[in-house]
Amino acid sequence: MRAARFHGKEDVRIEDVADPTPGPGQVLLRNAFAGICGSDLHVYFAPEASGLDFAHPHPLTGSMPPQILGHEFSGTVEALGEGVEGVAVGDRVAVWPIYACGECAACRRGKPNVCTRIGFHGLTSDGGGMAERTVVDASKVHVLPESVSLELGALVEPMAVAWHAVEQSGIAAGGTALVAGAGPIGIGTWFALKAHGVERVLVSEPSAERRAIIEALGAQTVDPVAGDLAAAVAALTDGDGVDAAFDAAGAAPAILTAIPQLTPGGRLVIVAMHERPVELAPVSLLMTETAIVGTLAYTQADFDGVIAAMAQGVYDTTGWVEHAGLDDVVASFARLRGGAGAKILVAA
Structure with a gap:
């Protein structure tokens, strides 16, 4: 499959990589859209100021560059790993991309979004939304109501x-x-x-x-x-x-x-x-x-709140959301860094 992979400062390449396979408790997603985030721009143009350590394996995921990007994304469930319940093949979902240790002071206080070893799917993980497919834990997916499109689903994370x-x-x-x-x-x-x-x-x-x-x-x-x-x-x-x-x-x-x-x-x-x-x-x-x-990131409850508000028609993408292809990722980074446009969703 094709994927946008970060190799280092101002070095993102569109490459062919192996398709992932879901393990126990995981789901395979056919990605729909992945948003380009300000964090992606920091990682691409100034990784040393991003707050992320790309020089060592991530303490939770073991990931190092090259890294598939895309931590704000939506997709459709294509396959289920062993033991997955509450999610079905064909469900359209948004992904809560946080990896948290569950042990640090933040996690013990119900704040996995500020875990001392926090990671993000699509920044410090094996996979991401700027690829044709990805695998995530079933606990991270939020099924979208019929009234919420996959385009809106990719906006759940930044919203x-x-x-x-x-x-x-x-x-x-x-x-x-x-x-x-x-x-x-x-x-x-x-x-x-x-x-x-x-x-x-x-x-x-x-x-x-x-x-x-x-x-x-x-x-x-x-x-x-x-x-x-x-x-x-x-x-x-x-x-x-x-x-x-x-x-x-x-x-x-x-x-x-x-x-x-x-x-x-x-x-x-x-x-x-x-x-x-x-x-x-x-x-x-x-x-x-x-x-x-x-304030950093979000909790699972924040995802639920946004999706409920989207279902009620609060959010409108008119005039500020545009689409691009995988081959346009680097050019889109440059446009956004230069102040042009607002939100670009990469169609996987």
């Missing part, structure tokens, strides 16, 4: 990142929020806030193209460079400031401009990965009892 961030923010229905960044995770955060009953949301985005994309979905936006972010927040909140702000941009200005927009006791949630440190004056947090919380 679950945003869903988890909203859960971590503690924001209540009827609250107010600022989202910095209108890329896929920013768009997902806006959808997740809507699903949680938060309607007064302002999206801060300097790119006119990305503002137009999320405005077409119904969002209120502001250009934080040419516009007046503080005035827009004041108008949204009657001068109180937002209850929660979300850094979905991965740039220092997103954090530094968001903090002053929070109401006293508000919370800033860091969703995006940063390749560079951010210099912050602690007094800006102290004087207003502002909290900053990091």
